[in-house]
Amino acid sequence: MKAFDICKVIEGELIGEPREIKGFCINSKAIDEGQVFVAIKGKKHDGHYFTYEAFQRGAVGCIVEKDVSIPKGTFAIKVKDSIEALKKLAKWKRESFTGKVIAIAGSAGKTTTKEMVAFLLSKVAKVAKTPRNFNSQITVPLSICNFSLDCDFWVMEFGASQKGDVRNLTDLAKPNVRAITAIGEEHLETFGCLDDVILGNGEIFSNMKEDDVAVYPNYVSHCYRYKNSITFGEGSSLYAKDISVNSEGLSFKVDSTDIYIPIPSLAVVENALCSFAILKALGIDWKDLAHYLEDFKPVDGRFKVSYLNGVTVIDDTYNANPISMKKALESLSHFAGTKIALLGDMLELGKDSEIYHRQIGELAKELPIEFFVFYGDHIKYAYDTLKKTKKKVFFFNKKEDVITKLKEIISEEKNPVILVKGSRGMRMEEIIEKLTEEI
Numbered sequence: 001m002k003a004f005d006i007c008k009v010i011e012g013e014l015i016g017e018p019r020e021i022k023g024f025c026i027n028s029k030a031i032d033e034g035q036v037f038v039a040i041k042g043k044k045h046d047g048h049y050f051t052y053e054a055f056q057r058g059a060v061g062c063i064v065e066k067d068v069s070i071p072k073g074t075f076a077i078k079v080k081d082s083i084e085a086l087k088k089l090a091k092w093k094r095e096s097f098t099g100k101v102i103a104i105a106g107s108a109g110k111t112t113t114k115e116m117v118a119f120l121l122s123k124v125a126k127v128a129k130t131p132r133n134f135n136s137q138i139t140v141p142l143s144i145c146n147f148s149l150d151c152d153f154w155v156m157e158f159g160a161s162q163k164g165d166v167r168n169l170t171d172l173a174k175p176n177v178r179a180i181t182a183i184g185e186e187h188l189e190t191f192g193c194l195d196d197v198i199l200g201n202g203e204i205f206s207n208m209k210e211d212d213v214a215v216y217p218n219y220v221s222h223c224y225r226y227k228n229s230i231t232f233g234e235g236s237s238l239y240a241k242d243i244s245v246n247s248e249g250l251s252f253k254v255d256s257t258d259i260y261i262p263i264p265s266l267a268v269v270e271n272a273l274c275s276f277a278i279l280k281a282l283g284i285d286w287k288d289l290a291h292y293l294e295d296f297k298p299v300d301g302r303f304k305v306s307y308l309n310g311v312t313v314i315d316d317t318y319n320a321n322p323i324s325m326k327k328a329l330e331s332l333s334h335f336a337g338t339k340i341a342l343l344g345d346m347l348e349l350g351k352d353s354e355i356y357h358r359q360i361g362e363l364a365k366e367l368p369i370e371f372f373v374f375y376g377d378h379i380k381y382a383y384d385t386l387k388k389t390k391k392k393v394f395f396f397n398k399k400e401d402v403i404t405k406l407k408e409i410i411s412e413e414k415n416p417v418i419l420v421k422g423s424r425g426m427r428m429e430e431i432i433e434k435l436t437e438e439i
Contacts, residue, residue, distance in 0.1 A: 003061060006036075007077050009092045010085035012063070016075035019060040023146045024086070026138065033058035040082050040138065041065065047082070083138060090141035090172055093149070102155045102278055103173055105166050105204045106181030107197060108324045109271045110135060110157040111299055113181050116275045118155040119296055120289045121282075125152035133318070135159035140169050153282075160200050161348075167203035177281045178204045179215035180224075181274050184323030185349060185356060198223050213281035215274065230281050232273040238280075240269045245334035247305065247312065247417070254290075261293045264334065265303035265316075267327040301429065303328065309439050311410050312337065312417040317428040320346045320421050322356045328421050329360075329367055337415030339369040342402065342431065344422020345376035354381045361385025371409055375402050376426055403434050410439065 003018030022034030028050035031037060037054035039047035039062055051059075051068045061075040062068065063082055070076050079085040094101075104114050111133050118129040128147040130140065135157040147154050158169045170178070180201050185194060202224055205214050216224050218231040232238040240252040240259075249262035252269055254276065261268050272293065276286035298304045301318030312335070316328050325346060332339055341364070349356050361382035364372055374383040374395045383395040396402045410416040418435075422428040 003075055003077070006089065010063070010077065010079055010088050012077035012079040012085065014075060014077055016061070016070050017073055018075050019073070021060065024063075024089075024142060025054075025059075026142060028054040028057065028059075031057040031059050034060055036060065037062040038082055038086055038142070039064045039068070051076075083141075086138065086141045086145065087172060090144035093144050093147065094172065094174060097147070097149055097151075097154065099152045099154065100177065100282060101173055101175045102153060102177045102179070102282075103158055103170065103175035103204060104156070104179045104181060104274075104278075105158040105160065105201045106179075107184040107201065107321060108327075109181040109267055109274070110159070111318075112268065112302055113179070113271045113274050114155055114157040115299055116271055116293070116296060117278050118153075120275060120279060120286075120292060121153050121155065121284075123289055123292050124284070127151060127153045127155060129154070130156040133157070133159075137165065137168060141172060144173065158204060160203075163196060163200045163203070165203075166200060167206050170204050170206055175204070175212070177213050177215060177278055178208070179274055179278050179281075180204065180217065180220070182217060182270060182323055183220050183223075185321055185352075215277045215281055217270070217274075230277045232277040233270065238273050238276055240273060243269060245331060247335050247337075255287075257287050257290055259290055259293060261296055263296070263298045263303055264305065264314075264331060265298075265327065266331045267303070267324065303331065308436055310415070311439055312415075313432060313435070314417070314419045315429065315432055316419060316421040317432065318424065320344070320423045320426075321349070322346060322359065325360055325421060326363055328419060329363060329369065332417065332419040333367045333369055335417045337417045338371070338409075338413035340371040340373065340406070340409060340413075340416055340418045341369050342373045342375065342406065342418060342420045342428070343379050343382065344374075344426035344428045345378040347378070347423035347425050349378075353378050357381035358385045364391065365389055370413075373402060373405055373409075375399065375428075375431075376422065379422075399431055399434070402431055403438065406431075406435060407438060 001021045007014045025031050025035045026038050031054050037059040051062050063077050118127050121127045128151045130143040158166050160166045214226040214229040218233045218236040243252040251260045279286040304315045357378050358381045371392045387393045
């Protein structure tokens with residue numbers, strides 16, 4: 001990729017000495033040698049203040065909206081809007097790609113499903129995927145700009161917090177296979193209601209071409225009616241039976257095929273079914289690849305199990321909404337030992353947040369989990385619902401107190417298993433980090 005070509009695509013002013021480009025980055029601290037730094041002015045930070053650092057770390061050029069100093073032997077491309085420039089580059093790159101594009105949206109399980117699809121496809125083809133949870137209006141275009149054109153497949157996930165988000169990404173990526181992993185209550189502060197969540201995620205099916213394929217759970221098939229579609233889950237041909245969970249992983253059957261995945265989360269069943277449906281949509285026999293899932297590893301913060309001095313810790317701290325919280329608690333209930341659920345707030349649920357948190361408390365009444373420790377303003381409604389039962393229930397509004405109680409419990413109980421889950425904004429991983437230091 002050459003600076004002159006990029007300059008032409010984004011209609012920018014080239015300043016300095018053009019160099020060969022090895023990719024793009026928006027984080028000055030994560031620049032790789034040979035990349036171009038895209039300076040974006042955000043709500044908290046202005047990337048233009050970090051161009052010097054980017055060059056110090058190996059950037060060969062930068063895309064900027066205003067004049068900046070550049071070292072000798074590097075270049076800058078000045079544009080009106082850095083984000084729009086990134087989108088123009090991504091659109092240009094997509095138009096040049098001759099392989100298949102898979103895009104994944106949904107209320108839960110997007111990253112794990114994306115990783116699983118890319119993992120399986122990599123056994124038979126060359127694949128590029130969006131890194132980590134890059135699913136935003138900025139990070140999806142950035143990922144596309146960094147994808148290799150000689151791949152057979154691009155696999156990406158689309159995040160959404162309001163209507164229009166998925167449509168914008170779909171119009172840019174033009175996926176050949178468009179999947180929804182799950183539908184449930186998420187980002188209700190901005191979506192408004194579950195119907196709008198359905199509509200917002202359904203934007204992934206906008207402007208489908210005749211040979212594009214829609215993939216979605218069978219339980220929402222009445223919401224999305226597309227002639228060229230594949231459904232998964234109960235009521236479809238891709239339905240899991242004989243599900244068994246233990247601390248090591250889970251097993252189940254799909255159409256008489258035995259599946260084993262070393263992740264003890266019930267949510268992973270739906271991720272696998274969605275992945276099989278996507279492979280089917282691509283014309284690939286998923287049964288030929290399913291056995292590779294025996295080696296599939298969990299994504300950080302998504303039901304990742306570790307063992308610390310006799311304590312089993314389940315890190316499910318990446319995020320939380322009602323659908324993922326319920327699956328996590330049901331999964332924990334299958335573990336042997338003394339089960340402890342440490343739960344933080346589910347954020348961005350809008351005016352009905354109390355209802356959804358109380359529902360978690362009602363579910364907790366029915367599950368064979370011995371201890372519940374709650375942390376946060378909203379999750380207190382679950383605590384209030386549960387505290388009159390015979391369960392051992394505790395509530396704290398300081399993380400230090402949470403850690404003290406957990407240490408007390410695990411010192412007195414045999415084979416303790418701790419599930420830690422809450423929304424991203426609760427930073428529940430800090431509790432795991434501190435607990436790891438002290439036990």
